[in-house]
Amino acid sequence: MVKVGVYVCHCGTNIAGVVDVEAVRAFAETLPGVALARRSLFMCSDTGQEMIKQDIRDGLVDRVVVAACTPRTHEPIFRAACEAAGLNKYLFEMANIRDQDSWVHGQDHAGATEKAKKIVSSAVAKATHLKPLEDKFVDVEPTALVIGGGVGGIFSALELGGMGYKTYLVEKQPSIGGVMAQLDKTFPTNDCSACILTPVMVDAGNHPNIELLTYSEVESVDGYIGNFTVKVRRKQTYIDWNKCTGCGACAEACPAKVPDEFNCGLNERGAAYIHFPQAVPKKAVIDMEHCINCAGRKIGTEPKISKKTGKPMLAPCEKACPADAINRSLPLNPEGELIELKIGTIVVATGYKVMGKESFKEYAPQSPNVITALQLERIISATGPTGGKLLRPSDQVKPKTLTFVSCVGSRDERYHTYCSRVCCMYMIKQARLLKEKYPDLNINMHFIDVRCAGKDYDEYYVGARKMGINIFKGKVGGVEMLPDDKLRVLAYDMESGTPMEYESDLVVLATAIESNEDARKVAQVTGLQFCGAHFFRELHPKLGPVETSVEGLFVAGCCQGPKDIPDTVSQAKGAAAAAAVPLAQGKVKIEPIISEVHPEKCSGCGICVPLCPYDAITLKPYGDRPRAQIDITQCHGCGVCTAACPSGAIVLHGYTEDQIFSQIAALTA
Known part of the structure; x- marks a missing residue:
């Protein structure tokens, strides 16, 4: 027979100002399986946690239900208290009687109290069916990725690189620097923006642990925290960067003229150009969309021979380049190069x-x-x-x-x-x-x-x-x-x-x-969410300002919301510190609340395979026929497969059939 302990929190007046806490506590004592029910002004305080620990140590309870505020922020506290007292932390259930009750029924005290009783009854019903679960761990790839080469991305990369981790810094433009590189001076000190940014850019470019992937974009992100597989598309530069010295001769010789994005369209640049004078890396690219193929020199074609001189007719950029970095005879792939990276954690700093x-x-x-x-x-x-x-x-x-x-x-x-x-x-x-x-x-x-x-x-x-x-x-x-x-x-x-x-x-x-035009694409490939203002949503506005709903992905800078340079740098360093934690630990925990297949029940129909949004399920040989198998590192515990399985062969730990139906029965009693 289980012994459930129910602990009801006043939460100051957040709950007690609306809900009759003593009435809820007294009601909980009458529920089947409840061994005791207590209340406290603040259950999350040391006093409240010690109350739970002592009851566990004394053998009074072997299941714990805390009726308090949101599990999003407080569940880890109470799970840790259970574990510290020797109880499996998954024998704990939380009833949210603040966010889901007192905060939304502030004028109806009697109704809010009755609803609190229902919520507690539901949590107790589930708790009586809880089973011990064990955390699982997977190794972490000790490599980081920073998406976005503005001041936020640069500082995140420098922090991660400085901690000794290999860090890839991806920037869609030919140079890092972002919007800060366009500024003249910065407030309130009137420092020259280039004077304070350029040394930092150079540090990032020269850092032994940082690899710049400029003129590149992230195409896909697969996997999970500690083990992401990221594909990065390096755009075609049409200039050999191994030879290019950044002299700018090709840009001066190029006759094609288009609006200069760096100067906000106020003047023109050539189709061959260097992003800006202090660019890092300072390399030229050819904007093939606006190239006019001088002298008939299309990419991948041999030059025509001049009838007057008998020499090949080269394009102006080819003739001007003293390093022989431009060879338009080469059949260069306009799609560029696709690079696959193994990444542990990711910082998104795509700017604005x-x-x-x-x-x-x-x-x-x-x-x-x-x-x-x-x-x-x-x-x-x-x-x-x-x-x-x-x-x-x-x-x-x-x-x-x-x-x-x-x-x-x-x-x-x-x-x-x-x-x-x-x-x-x-x-x-x-x-x-x-x-x-x-x-x-x-x-x-x-x-x-x-x-x-x-x-x-x-x-x-x-x-x-x-x-x-x-x-x-x-x-x-x-x-x-x-x-x-x-x-x-x-x-x-x-x-x-x-x-x-x-x-x-x-x-x-x-x-x-x-937010940037490509923010939607970044969200699609990373799984990040937007807030109402269409910036990337953080996990919690106060307690998780750099974390996101995607484990292993962190945000920094103006992609999370408008901010000045000091706040961007601060958040970038915070995101880097958070991203470094799994890399330093060398392993990450996989929550055991995942789906599991009972192979003896599985018919091998394969219905679950295409339904899984995380591609965690495959059919593999098992005995006389194929059966579904779930990769626990990919599974996010969404339960789609459990609901779809016609054989009832898939169980979602933490949300088993008896747990769910007992909750429903308690709510409808």
Whole structure:
């Protein structure tokens, strides 16, 4: 006869403020199989746990039910307490009477109490049928993968590499660096972005434990924590990187011109190009989509012979390359190269993008003098299209009046309701930098309100006001185009309570931070989930900020939500530390709540094989016919096979037939 101990938690007033805890405890004492029922103000406290341990040690209980808050955060605490007292931790069941009861029935105390009794009765019914289970362990591949080569990905890779683990850093662009590489300076210290980022990029490129896989994308992720199989597609560069010295001669010689993505389309680059001057690795690639095949030199064809000189007619990039790294006669595979990696843990740091101006018709996006804040970063950067000079895109003339518009696409029900967090500060940074360089420049800034929550951030904002920068509280209603490439700004000043209307030479939109275009593909191949704002969802917003629902996958940086550089670096280091734990342990635990086949009952029909979402089931010879076999390392305990099996041959441990039906009977009694 089992002896179930029931322990009901007040959880302060979270539960006791709605549910009559004593009534639930007294009811639990009457349930079949219950040996004792107790209550505590906080069951998760040392006092509460010690109560459980002592009852187990004294032999009073051999099953434990805790009626408290969510098992997502507290179940491990109570399982550990049971194990410490010598009871198999899987002889424990938790009844969630907070999230599923008191928090949703706050006004109906009597109803909430009755529901709590039902939940406890169901948990006790299952507990009487629990069986001891044993954890299983599998070895871990001591190798890490970081997806995304921005500042977050770089720091995650450096941390993991510094701990001694082989780390692959995958970046879709030809160079690591991400959006930070596009910035001119960083707030609130006004450090040169390139000056602080480039040494870190070089460290990652030279680190003996880090292998850069730039110009590459992850195609598939299979397996489980400790034993992932990852396929990475290295895109075709059409230039031999083993020979390329990064001199840039091919880029200068290339006659094809397309918008330069790094400079946000403000100037053009060749089809042969180097991503940016401080690129790591500093190697050239040929954008074959825009290559015009000069001199008839298609890839994989022999050169024509000049009738005048009798020599082969080479493309300009071939002739310009002093290292002989470009040979268009080679039949290079446009699909590139597919690499298969064995990985233990993965950090996803795929970064973000900023919204384009095209969505905001009220701000005259058709005007070349309406630009995004990231475009302004490139304009004022020394490596940008104007060499750092503030010039209007329409006529390359220095503006006299400059307008900043905040929250464009952020905090807006039409687009994104969230705050992009960094917009206020980078606008203030840009305004300060420009005011220092051009004291006669008239700068107007329009905010819904100024958000400067960070170390030294508010002081930075106050300093901007002291410099004579005009800061107005209120939305900009619209921007109109005028003759001579000028713009009319229509706004409202809430402090004076008056509408505003003035001419501006240049308007800068602080557009919202969004997840990258390829975030959906990354989610599909990794199994990550999105939150309501379409960023990757963390396991818990407070207790699991870098973990995800996929064991062995961690997130860092703006792919998890908008944040500034210090927060990105902090999260990146935290994700690396979490990812290193399984690598350091050398093995990971496989939960025993998985499906198991009873071969004597299995008919070998194979119905379960295609239904398994994790490809964990195969048919293998067993006696006179094939039978289903389940790979425990692949099984996630979803129960699909158990429900589908016509022979009843598959059992899901922890959710057996007698356990489930006893719960249903208790709930419907």
